[in-house]
Structure formats: structure tokens, C-alpha cells
Amino acid sequence: MYTQGLDSLGADCLHQATDAVTLEQRFQSKVDEDERIEPKDWMPDAYRQTLIRQISQHAHSEIVGMLPEGNWITRAPSLRRKAVLIAKVQDEGGHGMYLYSAAETLGISRDELLEQLLAGTAKYSSIFNYPTPTWADVGAIGWLVDGAAIMNQIPICRCSYGPYARAMVRICKEESFHQRQGFEIMMTLARGTPEQHRMAQDALNRWWWPSIMMFGPNDATSKHTAQSMRWKIKRFSNDELRQKFIDITVPQAEFLGLKVPDPDLRWDEATQHYIHGPIDWKEFEEVLKGNGPCNRERLETRRRAHDDGRWVREAALAHAEKQRARETQAA
Amino acid sequence: MSASAATVLSASTDLRFRYAVHLGDTSLILAQRLGEWVGHAPALEEDLALANIALDLLGQARYLLSYAGEIEGKGRTEDDLAFLRDPSDFTNLALVEQPNVDFGHTIVRQFLIDAWQLELFECLQGSSEPRLAELAAKALKETRYHYRFSSGWMVRLGDGTEESHKRVQDGLDSLWKFTSEFFAPGAVDEEAAAAGLGPDPASLRAAWAANVEQVLTEATLKKPADVSYRWFGKRNQHSEHLSHLLAEMQFMQRTYPGVQW
Amino acid sequence: MSQQRKQWPLYEVFIRARSGLEHKHVGSIHAVDARQAVEHARDLYTRRQEGVSIWVVRSSDITASDPGDAEALFEPAKDKIYRHPTFYSIPDEVKNL
Numbered sequence: 001m002y003t004q005g006l007d008s009l010g011a012d013c014l015h016q017a018t019d020a021v022t023l024e025q026r027f028q029s030k031v032d033e034d035e036r037i038e039p040k041d042w043m044p045d046a047y048r049q050t051l052i053r054q055i056s057q058h059a060h061s062e063i064v065g066m067l068p069e070g071n072w073i074t075r076a077p078s079l080r081r082k083a084v085l086i087a088k089v090q091d092e093g094g095h096g097m098y099l100y101s102a103a104e105t106l107g108i109s110r111d112e113l114l115e116q117l118l119a120g121t122a123k124y125s126s127i128f129n130y131p132t133p134t135w136a137d138v139g140a141i142g143w144l145v146d147g148a149a150i151m152n153q154i155p156i157c158r159c160s161y162g163p164y165a166r167a168m169v170r171i172c173k174e175e176s177f178h179q180r181q182g183f184e185i186m187m188t189l190a191r192g193t194p195e196q197h198r199m200a201q202d203a204l205n206r207w208w209w210p211s212i213m214m215f216g217p218n219d220a221t222s223k224h225t226a227q228s229m230r231w232k233i234k235r236f237s238n239d240e241l242r243q244k245f246i247d248i249t250v251p252q253a254e255f256l257g258l259k260v261p262d263p264d265l266r267w268d269e270a271t272q273h274y275i276h277g278p279i280d281w282k283e284f285e286e287v288l289k290g291n292g293p294c295n296r297e298r299l300e301t302r303r304r305a306h307d308d309g310r311w312v313r314e315a316a317l318a319h320a321e322k323q324r325a326r327e328t329q330a331a
Numbered sequence: 332m333s334a335s336a337a338t339v340l341s342a343s344t345d346l347r348f349r350y351a352v353h354l355g356d357t358s359l360i361l362a363q364r365l366g367e368w369v370g371h372a373p374a375l376e377e378d379l380a381l382a383n384i385a386l387d388l389l390g391q392a393r394y395l396l397s398y399a400g401e402i403e404g405k406g407r408t409e410d411d412l413a414f415l416r417d418p419s420d421f422t423n424l425a426l427v428e429q430p431n432v433d434f435g436h437t438i439v440r441q442f443l444i445d446a447w448q449l450e451l452f453e454c455l456q457g458s459s460e461p462r463l464a465e466l467a468a469k470a471l472k473e474t475r476y477h478y479r480f481s482s483g484w485m486v487r488l489g490d491g492t493e494e495s496h497k498r499v500q501d502g503l504d505s506l507w508k509f510t511s512e513f514f515a516p517g518a519v520d521e522e523a524a525a526a527g528l529g530p531d532p533a534s535l536r537a538a539w540a541a542n543v544e545q546v547l548t549e550a551t552l553k554k555p556a557d558v559s560y561r562w563f564g565k566r567n568q569h570s571e572h573l574s575h576l577l578a579e580m581q582f583m584q585r586t587y588p589g590v591q592w
Numbered sequence: 593m594s595q596q597r598k599q600w601p602l603y604e605v606f607i608r609a610r611s612g613l614e615h616k617h618v619g620s621i622h623a624v625d626a627r628q629a630v631e632h633a634r635d636l637y638t639r640r641q642e643g644v645s646i647w648v649v650r651s652s653d654i655t656a657s658d659p660g661d662a663e664a665l666f667e668p669a670k671d672k673i674y675r676h677p678t679f680y681s682i683p684d685e686v687k688n689l
Binding site: 063066067070073074075076077078079080081082083086087089090093094096097100135185188192193195196301304305308309310311312313314315316318319320322 | 359363366367369370371372373374375377378379383386389390396409410413434435486487488490491492579583584587591592
């Protein structure tokens with residue numbers, strides 16, 4: 001929305017205001033006072049570009065994230081689980097749409113963003129490049145991946161950019177069921193037959209470290225953190241959020257009777273936090289670079305859906321045009 | 332459909348079971364097919380729409396199969412009926428087991444079945460079996476929306492581009508033969524009608540055909556000639572597709588029997 | 593032409609949560625026409641019974657005030673405090689005012 005107004009504002013505003021520095025100061029003081037920035041407000045170009053990057057990465061993650069779990073829709077082990085899974089994967093599509101819609105307020109179209117995704121120039125969360133070979137993966141994704149996502153997203157409900165914050169409020173509200181259904185699946189498996197228990201443990205083994213890495217690189221090596229914190233489009237550092245996630249999740253794993261695959265993990269009385277072992281950032285970088293188990297498949301699947309659907313999207317437009325022409329003629 | 336005392340009595344437990352399974356199977360298999368689309372649709376908007384329809388149909392299937400299991404009285408649950416029956420025990424209409432092929436085929440399949448379910452559920456509201464009447468009232472509302480979706484797309488694709496017209500006409504030509512089953516006698520739905528449980532299948536034809544013709548005209552599509560096709564899913568005669576579909580759908584329950592999920 | 597054709601136009605969506613409340617802007621949706629926009633809005637924005645009524649309008653048909661004019665438009669109302677009931681002092685013993 002409002003995208004059509006963006007072209008005009010540069011000239012107008014600059015004309016009135018003394019200079020760009022004042023505009024930037026005014027912008028920053030608005031952010032400092034926890035006021036929201038709205039689409040037509042003046043904003044530094046770097047803020048706009050960072051938001052486009054962040055929101056679209058987030059949107060792409062939702063859309064690509066439909067695939068690993070969608071892989072189990074046709075094979076869900078009960079009708080109840082099937083219904084829940086369809087609703088959940090559908091929610092992810094919906095969340096992608098909320099986010100694209102927020103990104104579009106910044107003057108870029110959804111088609112452009114999708115093109116970036118399909119061309120491989122835009123990023124999405126690396127976690128979705130891991131496979132879902134067993135049913136337990138659906139549980140582990142809900143419990144761990146959605147758990148980590150929620151941890152990341154809740155602070156963004158208060159981010160400085162209005163449309164992003166509002167989309168995030170809606171998303172967080174809807175996502176609370178995702179994590180619970182995942183935990184429920186894990187609980188059923190962990191308390192089931194030895195085979196089911198093994199399935200659950202195996203899924204935890206495979207998803208634990210990738211989930212931990214979802215919070216991004218260590219603060220010391222993170223490129224964007226400082227500026228994004230100043231702009232309030234990020235409110236906690238990667239390491240803070242990661243620690244919070246671990247502290248919350250380890251007792252849940254204990255409750256399930258599953259073992260977190262980290263031999264160095266221990267509770268530290270002094271800090272009242274869990275201390276975890278070293279993270280294999282090499283793996284993180286490899287998957288980010290495109291060498292994960294499913295990078296290629298995920299993008300190819302999205303590309304195929306996009307290409308195969310082109311004739312449908314074009315037909316709908318062509319029909320609407322015909323209709324309009326007929327209405328004009330009749331009038 | 333009249334529900335006099337005599338006809339109510341003639342609706343045996345066995346017949347009610349088989350009729351509910353027939354209706355439930357049709358909704359279930361179609362939901363399974365639509366589920367295959369989620370994440371792969373031509374636009375995100377359609378991912379959401381197809382998922383919504385799949386969820387409605389799955390809800391109908393669960394209701395009907397649970398009911399069937401209850402009246403059968405052997406302790407079979409919705410899951411037992413969905414996952415532990417062989418293809419030859421299924422009595423869904425053969426149309427719904429046909430593969431998605433492309434969005435055009437999927438829409439044609441959906442449209443033809445939606446137009447049928449519209450009439451079916453309308454009449455089923457008067458069933459002598461209150462549980463079926465209750466299901467019908469709820470399902471009718473859902474189906475009205477499904478029909479709105481599928482008929483809208485029939486028109487958009489039929490009267491869209493040359494390519495879309497060709498694809499949707501292809502879909503119509505290859506799927507049309509499966510509609511003769513909707514109205515044919517000699518299966519559980521005819522028995523159910525005689526017992527006041529549901530409408531006479533033949534009686535649904537006129538309204539269905541009128542709706543379908545109207546939409547096809549608007550969509551500039553040619554109605555295929557009726558063919559005499561006599562392999563009916565409701566008489567347990569299925570295409571090759573059903574066993575593949577079930578192999579996938581039933582995989583977990585078959586591999587790990589007797590386990591809670 | 594082909595450039596224009598590529599993307600489904602954008603519609604803004606307004607939902608009435610329940611009767612008695614006004615329609616409220618909830619976000620946007622892509623669709624080829626108004627009818628489809630209503631359907632897409634229904635599928636996206638009312639999955640959890642969030643509404644009883646939907647409005648859609650082409651985003652390009654919305655005229656918005658310019659943030660650059662905000663001071664001229666809205667600040668003049670700031671000192672008209674006599675428009676608010678609290679501006680007037682009435683003795684406590686006077687009731688129903």
C-alpha cells in the first residue's frame with residue numbers, strides 16, 4: 001500500500017526541510033521515542049533497504065518453510081494430524097503473504113521479491129534446507145524451529161516499522177499453536193513404542209544444532225546487529241536470543257525424556273544459564289552457501305510451482321481484462 | 332425423498348454404515364488430492380484457497396467415517412476406516428481419485444464434484460438420519476464456497492488465454508466420463524434413497540446439469556458428449572490411481588500397526 | 593503491456609470483526625478483480641473467524657494525505673482544547689453534566 005506515493009515524497013520533503021541531515025535526525029529521534037515509522041514517512045534509504053531485505057527474507061522463509069512439512073501432508077499418520085498439518089502449512093503461506101504485503105509498502109512488488117528468491121539472490125532461513133525423512137521431523141520442526149522462530153519474532157512485534165510490526169503481531173498470535181502441536185507430536189512419540197521414541201530422538205539429534213544456528217552468527221561476527229538495533233528493527237542480539245531459547249528448551253527435552261545432542265551442555269549455577277558446546281559454524285556457512293542437503297530441491301520446487309502456474313496467473317489477468325472491456329462497452 | 336416410518340425402519344445399520352462410508356470416502360480422497368497442492372499452487376492465494384477446501388472436505392470425511400464406525404459398533408475409528416481398508420473396500424466416486432495433472436484438471440474435477448455436492452447436501456438435509464442431516468447442513472455452506480471458487484476459475488481459465496482454454500477443455504474432456512457415476516443406479520446411494528437416508532442419485536441430475544451448462548457457457552467451453560462409462564467407484568471399481576494414493580496415505584499406519592500418533 | 597500483465601493488482605483489505613464495529617484495515621492482497629479480492633481476503637484474513645464482513649479497494653484508488661503536510665493538517669487542532677469536555681470546570685455538586 002501507499003507505494004504509489006513514494007516517488008513524490010523525496011522532492012517535496014527535501015524542499016521543505018533544511019537538509020537530509022535534519023531529516024535523518026528527525027527520523028532517528030522518532031525511532032528513539034518509540035514512535036512508529038509508516039510507509040509514507042521519510043526514512044533513510046539504508047533503513048528502507050535493510051527492511052526490504054529483512055522482511056523479504058522472512059517472507060521467503062515462510063514460503064520455503066511450507067515445503068519440508070508439506071512433504072508429510074499426504075502421509076500424516078492420522079486424519080487429525082493431517083488436518084492440523086494442512087492448517088499449519090497453510091498458516092505459513094498466509095504468514096508469507098502478510099510479510100510480502102508489509103514489504104510491498106516499501107516500494108517493491110511481490111513479484112520482484114519472488115524473482116529474487118527464485119533467482120537464488122535472496123536468502124531464506126537455512127533451516128529449511130534440511131530434509132524431513134520421518135514423521136518425527138514434523139514434530140521437531142514445530143517444537144524447535146517454530147520455537148526458535150517465535151523467540152526471534154516476538155521482539156519484532158515492537159519494531160520501528162509499522163507494517164512489519166503489525167504483520168508480526170498477527171503472525172505471533174497465530175503461531176502459538178504451531179509450537180504446541182509440534183511438542184504434542186514429540187510427546188506422543190517419546191511416550192510411545194521404543195521405535196517411536198527412537199524416531200523422536202533421531203529427529204532431535206538432527207534438528208537441535210540447526211535450530212540453535214537459526215539465531216544467526218555470534219554477536220562478535222554479526223554484520224548488521226548494531227545498526228539494526230539503533231533502528232529498532234532488531235531488539236535483542238543473536239546470542240541473547242539463542243541463550244534464551246536454550247534455557248527454555250532444554251527442560252522441555254528433559255520432560256520428554258530425550259537427550260539434547262550436546263555433550264558439553266551443562267547448567268551453570270553462577271549465571272543461571274545453560275552453557276552449550278561449540279557451534280559448528282562451518283556447517284552453517286556451507287548450508288548458507290547452498291551446499292545443504294536440500295538447498296537445490298527447495299528452490300527447484302518453488303521454481304516449478306511458479307513456472308507451472310504462470311499460465312494460470314496470466315489467464316486470470318486476461319479474463320479480468322476481457323471483463324473490464326465488456327463492461328466498458330456495455331456502459 | 333420421503334422419510335416415512337416404514338422407510339426409516341428399512342435403513343439397516345449395515346446400509347447406514349455403507350452409505351456414510353461412501354460419502355466419507357469421496358470427501359476424504361478429494362481432500363487427499365487437494366493436500367498434494369499445498370505449497371505448489373500457481374499463486375500463494377491459491378495455496379490458501381485449496382488448503383481451505385481440503386480442510387472442509389477432511390472435516391466432512393472425519394465426521395462421516397467416525398459416524399460409520401460408531402454405528403458399525405465394532406470399535407473402528409475414523410483412522411481405522413481411512414488407513415486400514417484396502418482399495419477395493421473404498422466406495423468414493425472415481426472422479427475424486429483422478430490425479431491433479433495441472434491446475435486446469437484440478438479445477439475441472441473440483442467444479443464437477445462441487446456442483447454435485449451442492450445438490451447432494453441440499454437434499455441430504457432431509458435425511459431420515461439426523462446425523463447425516465446435520466452433516467449436510469454444515470457441508471452445504473462449505474460447498475457453496477467451494478463452488479464459487481471452482482466455477483470462478485472455470486470461467487477465468489475457459490475464457491482466459493488460448494492456452495488456459497485448451498488446458499481446461501482437455502481436463503473437461505478427460506474427466507467428463509466419470510460424471511455418469513454420479514447419477515447411475517445400482518449402488519449404495521440408490522439403496523440409501525429407497526430407505527430414506529439420502530436422495531435418489533438420478534434426481535440430482537437436472538439441477539446439476541443446469542448449473543454445469545450455465546458455467547460452461549460462460550466459460551466458452553464445450554460440453555463433452557456423454558459416454559457410456561460403467562466402472563463406478565461407488566461399486567468398488569476403481570482406476571489404477573486409487574491404490575497409489577492409498578499406498579501413500581496409509582503408509583504410516585500400515586508400517587507401524589496399532590500405534591498412537 | 594507484458595510488464596503490466598505480470599502481476600495481479602494489489603487490493604487493500606478492511607474487515608469488520610463483528611457487527612457493531614467499523615471495518616478496519618488489516619493488510620493487502622493480490623487479485624485480478626474485486627470479486628476475487630474478496631475471496632482471497634476471506635481465505636487469508638478470516639481463517640480464524642476474524643470477521644463478518646469484508647471490504648476491498650484497489651490500492652491505487654486510495655488517496656492519502658502527504659506526511660509532509662502533517663503539520664499543516666493536524667497541528668492547528670492542537671490548541672483548540674475548548675473542543676474537549678475537560679476544558680470546562682463545573683463544580684462537583686452539579687450532576688449529570
